[in-house]
Amino acid sequence: MAKRKGQRRITLWLPEDHPVFLIPRGRRTKWIQDRLEAGKEEEIRKAVVEAVREALREGGEKEKKEVIDAKDFKEELLKIF
Numbered sequence: 001m002a003k004r005k006g007q008r009r010i011t012l013w014l015p016e017d018h019p020v021f022l023i024p025r026g027r028r029t030k031w032i033q034d035r036l037e038a039g040k041e042e043e044i045r046k047a048v049v050e051a052v053r054e055a056l057r058e059g060g061e062k063e064k065k066e067v068i069d070a071k072d073f074k075e076e077l078l079k080i081f
Helices: 028-060 070-080
Strands: none
Touching: 028 070
8 A cells, every 4th residue: 555645544443333333434534534633623722721721820920921822832732643
């Protein structure tokens, strides 16, 4: 099988009765990719919310805090996922 540039393949074994097999053949891969992306986005949202909460908790402190660039923060999170 030809390797796609910038992509890697994962093989996943599931039980025969797993609900994903209710999805018609030919649509499963797209469905699974969508769910993985949604999960990744949810993890990013959680990290952002936690960072905001932490910043709000520390908001009363008088010492100057480092300013976080939103774009850089997003890029760093995407590297993790």
